[in-house]
Amino acid sequence: MSPSKTPSSIPEENETSVEGGRRRATINDIARLAGVSKKTVSRVINQSPFVRDETRERIEAVIAEWGYAPDPQARGLAFRRSFLIGMIYDNPNPQYVVNMQLGLLDGMRGSGFELVVHPCNRASPTFLTDIRSFVERQKLFGVVLPPSVSEDERVAKLLNEIGCAYIRIASVELDKPEHMIVGHDRMGGAQAARHIVELGHKRIAFISGPETFRSSHERRGGFEDGLAEAGLSLAPADIVQGAYTFESGVACGDELLSRSPRPTAIFCGNDEMAAGVLQSARKAGLSVPQDLTVVGFDDFQIAKAVWPPLTTIHTPTREIGRIAVEKLIGGERREPRDVTKMEPNLVIRESSGPVPA
Amino acid sequence: MSPSKTPSSIPEENETSVEGGRRRATINDIARLAGVSKKTVSRVINQSPFVRDETRERIEAVIAEWGYAPDPQARGLAFRRSFLIGMIYDNPNPQYVVNMQLGLLDGMRGSGFELVVHPCNRASPTFLTDIRSFVERQKLFGVVLPPSVSEDERVAKLLNEIGCAYIRIASVELDKPEHMIVGHDRMGGAQAARHIVELGHKRIAFISGPETFRSSHERRGGFEDGLAEAGLSLAPADIVQGAYTFESGVACGDELLSRSPRPTAIFCGNDEMAAGVLQSARKAGLSVPQDLTVVGFDDFQIAKAVWPPLTTIHTPTREIGRIAVEKLIGGERREPRDVTKMEPNLVIRESSGPVPA
């Protein structure tokens, strides 16, 4: 496909659109009606301080009367920047994606920006060129990078080169923390550990998310920190590699529960895998939490829909999204090291219980 | 908020962006390099037949060499239309939303269009004005309307007035089926009924989705059709009103299972509610499918994650999205009554079984 591939087949005027009545007002109309030049209208729109109050009010009245709103395309053309914000992601969890989108939309409500979604595949050979062409062609105002794209330094470097603002959402402070929001997964992992320790468990296992997500490491690291507080630790064999999917949870559960002695508590990197472990336990004839304690991470909807409902670590995904986009729009790129931390918290439901006698 | 509310605080040039090297090529550059006027380049971009082959090839070579791609904003400004496609929805199911988005993106890949997401609330007093301002300001090329927005005639009317192309995705052929994709939920309901009938059930109940979704009615209607084939029918009391949520599934399940005699099979309007019924059955000490058969609808991820895995009706959501956007872009608005039907199909898992002795 040629790099100049463009939408083809521009349909002709839609004959069914009688356009109701008058066409949309433009800045020229407003200027004429207010008896000023278009530049002055432009100043009002852009909240320039160099407009006399009396003039401003007159123009604002005309704008309100005609319901005028500047054309984002024309404005963007002149600004050399669009009023679109991109969300570039490769997260496979629908609940995460939707929550994040809702958070971003929360943050841009009434701002005149719009959200353009752009899933991608980090393993694709065209990964970076896809992003470059997307960002450059649309002249995006800024992009939001959730994990794991946020953890890819190539993307950050590329966006720096292009000169596109971005904000990274991650589970940990990255090495070059330009401007980012941190979910503080480490703290969540520690919370899970403390809860499990308090219930008296000693034979404890961990199911990790994929290596390619920093959150996998953080959640494990935090969990080990929490265990260490009680003098416990995780042997290498107690850590099993999952993939953040339900199926991988089943597989890892099968493996752990076939061991002898088997663990009495399993902490899972996310809720999907925890749901898989519940499935696995059921197949093995074990009851949760009597025979086995299972703890998840994220507190997405699935945590409540499985049986028993999952004890898990709640992460404020939507809130994180809102704050991220507010910072992006606010252009608070001044601080060289602006890092906002959001804290997770433990939600105790019915999948965790005292260690079996 | 004033109707002319616009993005404020345009940040100044990002000093960290050294811009690598040369700036992006424009149509003027290409014209100069190819030794033609910009209009001729424009003709090539828009595939006009009135360019001599030799000229076209020369221009295409320059375009390829410089990796030129026309600026969507400038093009859109001149076309009086953007190259953005909106998805306007009020569906609360994250899995549906994500699958639909992925389908739409499948359909626009490589087309030069981008997807702008726009959740909304049909109950909001500003519902219609929000949509109008979104569509008009962005001069959307077209919009995709999934349920239940697709079923709102006010929205269709509004878009006709504005003259914005749209495609409706619905569970049934709507009264004024301009241009739409139909999921054929009725057929799915009938499939569920036949399966349940074949298992020998007689005491059968149905948990409906919210009244505001046509799919609720279609799924019920199809289910009743299927039962009728076997001479069975649903008494009013056998139909309980849910809300497509897990919680409503639990509540409806609680009610149905407390009856005497209780139903031996429950068909649920979607998987979320079916998961709720499983939860309810467990609380009531019933095993599924030995004591109770539960059938869902959608075949989203939750269907596999609960225990037992749900027998359900698979709907090709992503595929529907792809086809919808292809039609929208293709501008196939010629046919006055272009309706594409997509068929669901039954997936038998472990939540359904023979009627208890």
Next chain:
DNA sequence: GACACGGTGGAAACCGGTGTCAATCGTGTC
């Protein structure tokens, strides 16, 4: 050889905003 004609290419205006820079306005100062 003059003329008509369809295919091709370009100049200039336009889409709806913004930046630049000079002109104008008002007021305080001497």
Next chain:
DNA sequence: GACACGATTGACACCGGTTTCCACCGTGTC
């Protein structure tokens, strides 16, 4: 009353494309 100076305002070019309209090309016809 003239001058200086900051506050306002507007004229004009420009962002990167498309459309309108016209000139020009080569060819076939009379």
